[in-house]
Amino acid sequence: MTATPAQPDSPSVPRAHRARRVVHRAVPIRPRRSGPARPRRAPGPVRDALTLIGLPLIAALALPAAFAGGGTRRWFGGRAESQRAEAQAAKDAAAAAFYDLDTAQRDLRISIETITAVDDSPAARRAVADFEALGRRIDEVSHRYINAVDAHDLDRDDLEASAASRARAELTAAKEELGQVKQELDQFADGLGPLLGKAETQLARLAPAVERARQALLAASNALDTVRSSGLKADDLATRLAALSPELTRLNQGAGQHGVPQTLERAERVTREAEAVRVEAERLPERAAEIDRRLVSLRTRAQALTTRAEQVEPVLSELRRRFTVACWQDLQHVPEQAAETVRQAERKLAEAQSARDEQRWADATALLSTVRALLNATDEAVSAAGDRLRRLNAVQKDSQHEIERTRFAIRDAQRLAMAGRNTPDPRHARPLDDSVARLDRAIATLEGRHPDYWHFLTETEAVRRTVARVVAQIREERGAAPH
Incomplete structure (x- = not known):
């Protein structure tokens, strides 16, 4: 106080x-001494007699007490x-x-x-x-x-x-x-109960959080040493771990210097980052082996695509000979584009191999992803030529199958639109009616000496997509309506 x-x-x-x-x-002060009760005063003659014959006796009785250091309160x-x-x-x-x-x-x-x-x-x-x-x-x-x-x-x-x-x-x-x-x-x-409870909770978390951060840093350091002893470099991980050293110094300085909330946040961040370094260090041998496997796989795939790209030209020749220009003109540059894309992929593969040899793991992984994207695009382009010829052959042989397939989709949607109704909703009926008309126009393109089969196929696919959207809309509206 x-x-x-x-x-x-x-x-x-x-x-x-x-x-x-x-x-x-x-x-409390020392206990008060309680003196003897004061005697009542005697009547005059008695008092005088006591005075004359008793004073020596009284003095004699009081003298030992006085020498003994005593005393009485008034x-x-x-x-x-x-x-x-x-x-x-x-x-x-x-x-x-x-x-x-x-x-x-x-x-x-x-x-x-x-x-x-x-x-x-x-x-x-x-x-x-x-x-x-x-x-x-x-x-x-x-x-x-x-x-x-x-x-x-x-x-x-x-x-x-x-x-x-x-x-x-x-x-x-x-x-x-x-x-x-x-x-x-x-x-x-x-x-103060809520504030004090919150503060005590954070203080109780402080020491364990700091200890977890120290242990996480130690585990990351040990994992890094193990990886390096196996002959793998982990320079980026070592750099990340070294960046945490000042944070450890601040943790050791204590919450008294840096504050409890800041120390808790720092301990949790150090723990997360050190744990991430440890996990990546432990996965590094597996990551290196995975990169090696991907290099071999993508190199094999590039060689296979080179062979397949050489087969596109005969397919294009057959398309030019049997079908109209509209059926194949978008494919005529596929051989050249495929060859160029494969060459780009092979150059990126060489760069990825170099990054792997230098143990630049992040660069190697990024380059391999680029190679995969290039080969996927080439694969699609090469496959498109053969798929085009197959589909055109099928519709030329039997176009009725495609027509019936599309009409069935339209009729099924019309039945759904009329279910439980006397008249269809215009939002559903209009696109379905337009789909019927569009199918009729596509069928008309098959008439004549040189029918455009590719236009017919693309139109029937477009009609089916429109019908599918109407069906999804109807089901969504009826599923959301209260029963």
């Missing part, structure tokens, strides 16, 4: 010295002693209230320090401000209590009953004021 009594002869005594004086003065009667006892009891009660308040304030200060170490939110700052205001209130009532203690010496031999009564009243008032402030302090402490 910060409030202390002001010494009369030295108002600027240091706080620590004044606090020690408060503690000394607040404890006797003031039962009322004065009763008031002194009540005042002393009030003083003891006030001292106990003072100690209770001091203890509660010290405990609460620890809670506030715990909160401020972790939390910088507006609620935490408001709690600190409220605690400081309570501290000023505690200083005020403590000063009044100390002044009341200093103002009355209850051990004086000549303490009067009226002075003891005033002391009792002032000390009782001080005790009640101390108790009231203690209640306010307790209510404030109860309101």
